[in-house]
Amino acid sequence: MFNLETIDLPVLGFRGLEADLTEEEQAIQEVAHRFAEEVMRPIGEKLDRMTPEEVVAEDSPLHDYMRQIHESGILDLGALAEMDNQQKSRIFPIIFEELGWGDSGLAIATLASSMPAFAAHNTGDPEIIERFGSLPGCWLATQPDRGSDVCDMRGVEVYEGANQFRGNLTCRMDGEDVIVNGQSSAWVSYAPLAQTALAYLPCDYGKGLVHENGRSLNIIALLIPLDLPGISRGKPLDKLGQRALPQGEVFFNEVRVPRKYIIATEEDAVTSVTAALTFANMSSQQAQYPAIF
Numbered sequence: 001m002f003n004l005e006t007i008d009l010p011v012l013g014f015r016g017l018e019a020d021l022t023e024e025e026q027a028i029q030e031v032a033h034r035f036a037e038e039v040m041r042p043i044g045e046k047l048d049r050m051t052p053e054e055v056v057a058e059d060s061p062l063h064d065y066m067r068q069i070h071e072s073g074i075l076d077l078g079a080l081a082e083m084d085n086q087q088k089s090r091i092f093p094i095i096f097e098e099l100g101w102g103d104s105g106l107a108i109a110t111l112a113s114s115m116p117a118f119a120a121h122n123t124g125d126p127e128i129i130e131r132f133g134s135l136p137g138c139w140l141a142t143q144p145d146r147g148s149d150v151c152d153m154r155g156v157e158v159y160e161g162a163n164q165f166r167g168n169l170t171c172r173m174d175g176e177d178v179i180v181n182g183q184s185s186a187w188v189s190y191a192p193l194a195q196t197a198l199a200y201l202p203c204d205y206g207k208g209l210v211h212e213n214g215r216s217l218n219i220i221a222l223l224i225p226l227d228l229p230g231i232s233r234g235k236p237l238d239k240l241g242q243r244a245l246p247q248g249e250v251f252f253n254e255v256r257v258p259r260k261y262i263i264a265t266e267e268d269a270v271t272s273v274t275a276a277l278t279f280a281n282m283s284s285q286q287a288q289y290p291a292i293f
């Protein structure tokens, strides 16, 4: 994750948009559909009636679900990372439409918890893949006072003479480390159980947080092991819906993350955020608003 490359637009023929699935896509769709019906629905129903604390407890059926989705092979991250962007742009929505039909909370838990591992596989760096490639994680992008703002990475929407909200969670370079301070939003999916994070943070590279254009912030894309000293979690969030999806804050107090875990800086990090948002929206829109059939 996450290179932004152009993919071919679909062809608008005589009969409308071409929507035929290949045999391989149909096979994956069928497996995902069966899994959604037979595994996700019964577990999702149980989780929906539990408290947020029970959902993340050691004996929670959520762990059984996570084991089964990984054993099913539906989300083989290594194999998916090797697909070209054209293939990825089709296969992820096909899979997540089915998983979302099974249970939208579990589908988002699956997607969000796999983002750091997927980002690690996409670097192609054996050390990063070894450290992050098979652990459940979360995606840290939004934070208090910096919610929807993260979609406007270049500060295009910022009014004349102002710059973007710096938010609460920021970082700075210090020798061989990146020092992270502050808290994420309370909506970080899978945060209560995550062991790693894919973080997109405002970063002071030595010249302040604000980019030289005077409007946007400097950004970094960083993989963070969540067992580092100085990291703590908030209470799992109690919600009206998607109750199978555990969410909550992650707090950072002078946390030292090794520089080797940086996956993109400055302009490349902006591209990476845009691609991550595209990836997340492409899959989560399908997961949260699946076709009903």
Ligand SMILES: Cc1cc2nc3c(=O)[nH]c(=O)nc-3n(C[C@H](O)[C@H](O)[C@H](O)COP(=O)(O)OP(=O)(O)OC[C@H]3O[C@@H](n4cnc5c(N)ncnc54)[C@H](O)[C@@H]3O)c2cc1C
Binding pocket: 108, 112, 138, 139, 140, 141, 142, 143, 145, 146, 147, 148, 149, 157, 185, 187, 188, 189, 190, 242
């Ligand atoms: C199910 C779920 C899962 C999530 N998972 C994650 C996750 O894994 N990681 C993560 O980082 N975050 C996650 N989030 C957080 C989510 O991305 C933020 O909640 C979202 O960006 C909105 O930010 P906010 O709540 O701060 O609202 P705000 O950005 O403060 O927006 C509040 C209201 O103001 C409006 N508004 C905002 N900006 C403008 C503007 N410029 N002009 C006019 N109106 C505006 C919005 O439309 C909205 O109605 C998740 C949220 C949900 C609901």
